Amino acid sequence: MSRAAALMHRATEALTSAIYDAALDPLHWPAVLAHLKTCFRTEAETFYVLDFDTRRLTQAHLAGITPHWMACFDGLYFAPDNPWNVHSEALHRLGMVRTNERLDAYTRERGVLYRSAYYQEWMRPQGFRYSLGNTLTNERSGIVNVTLLRAPDLPTFSAREVQLFERLSGHFARALRIRERLGAAALRRDQLAGALDSLHGGVLIVTPDGALVHGNRAALQTLAQADALVYRQGRVQAARPAWQPALAALLQAHAPRPGGLAASTDTLVLPRTGAGLPLRVQAAGLALPLSSAQSHRPCVLLALSGTPHDPPPSRADWLRQAHALTPAEARLAEALLDGLSLRHAAERLGLTYGSARTRLKGVFHKTGVRRQAELVARLQRELATPLRPH
Structure with a gap:
């Protein structure tokens, strides 16, 4: 294996791993797009959903396209002279890799894309000429696409690159199914948790x-x-x-x-x-x-x-249990939770301001915070769902 081939092999493996990482956590999508750029030498890398009912692009993970150009996309892509839009049902098919050359072959019109407003007013001003894309789902209300865009000073996508993209598209489709199943499982979990809480x-x-x-x-x-x-x-x-x-x-x-x-x-x-x-x-x-x-x-x-009439634990009891506060520290924290300033809390508890400050430092140490506002915010969050495991 040549050095160039070995580098491409490693880059492809890294990209495949990133695709499945993104299936588990969408925060990995920027890494997927970065690996696509490395493998295919492109100017823009996109993963998005086309909704042909509303004629809008949604749920996009994009690299290389600014918000200004995204704001222009819908009107130009869904225009009647864009061949990708006109022939959408035939060309947005599962597993079918789309290139400029394959568009010409399907329409039997050489350079058909370059005569559209979508190309002249959206792709060309950004320095895009060649595209490489695939469809992962094809419901009209949500066509999921992966599309790469390349600059005109590079050659069009080669047969080897098209074949590699076809193989990667299988990984994209499987990762998408994993994401859908995880999302459905999370929804069922949240619904069950809500029912149990009732x-x-x-x-x-x-x-x-x-x-x-x-x-x-x-x-x-x-x-x-x-x-x-x-x-x-x-x-x-x-x-x-x-x-x-x-x-x-x-x-x-x-x-x-x-x-x-x-x-x-x-x-x-x-x-x-x-x-x-x-x-x-x-x-x-x-x-x-x-x-x-x-x-x-x-x-x-x-x-x-056996405890239907048991009262819920007081905030002071909960504070002692959750953070090992002393009774005095718990009373101070409870006063702060009531919205009192430290000085007014000291007056309520019969303390000097200096004693209250010393006691508050002990509460800070046990709860892991540094400021009074941070302490109150944390305790309010915890009291909403006490002892819920992560």
């Missing part, structure tokens, strides 16, 4: 060793109370160490196994460290799908009951 009873999903996968709002409030169950070091545990073996045994008994789920549910009754009714914890096995239909994550669903 329940009055607590629901936790944990791994067999107690790691917290998800908790609805009621369950997270129960964990914040820390008087029957606690959330410690990423795991759900019994508040009383003497009851932890019983909780661990419950989780292990209902962890999904190759033979299937447990045939029945069991209930563990946990006493509280303070006053109040015991907490009833009902367990059932649950297998969450991972990246394929053959791979599942064993989990246990815990339904918490």
Whole structure:
């Protein structure tokens, strides 16, 4: 393999990896476009959606095109003299690579693109002459295209480059399907989370060793109370160490196994460290799908009951639990959350301003912030969804 061929091989491998990275996280699209530029020596690289119902370009990842020229695109591309628009249904077909020469061959008109306003008023002023594109989906309400544009001082795309682009287009199409499935899974997850949050009873999903996968709002409030169950070091545990073996045994008994789920549910009754009714914890096995239909994550669903009238934890209680604040520090933080200045908070708590400043420094250290406004903003965010795992 020649040096040039070896460099192209490495560049193609890097591009292919970037395509699948972008399927997992759209933030990788700029890297994909940069690799396309390296492989094909182009002036502009684009991944976009054409909507022929609204006659607009949407959801674009672009390199080499300024906002000014994007504002001009729709009117010129969808014009009646643009052959790409006129012959869209025939040319925007899955897997069909489009070039200027293939457009001439289809229309039987040499240089047909160059006579259009789209070329004369949009491509040519930007220094574009040759195009190389492919279609990944072909619904009229959303034709997904990848198109590269090359300057006139370079030759048109070679047969080898067209073949390489055809191979890469298969990766683009598969990456797009991965993105769609991930998006659908995220939507279902968010809908399920919303439904669970609407329940009055607590629901936790944990791994067999107690790691917290998800908790609805009621369950997270129960964990914040820390008087029957606690959330410690990423795991759900019994508040009383003497009851932890019983909780661990419950989780292990209902962890999904190759033979299937447990045939029945069991209930563990946990006493509280303070006053109040015991907490009833009902367990059932649950297998969450991972990246394929053959791979599942064993989990246990815990339904918490017996506390329908328990008040939610106070902010001060939550602050002590979440950030290991002392009662005095928690009272100061709560006063700041009420919108008081540090001086007025000191007056409410019967402190001197200097003592309040010293106490606030301790709160800063434990919460990892440096300014009062940053502290209030962080605590407000956390109080909205207490102890929700990342």
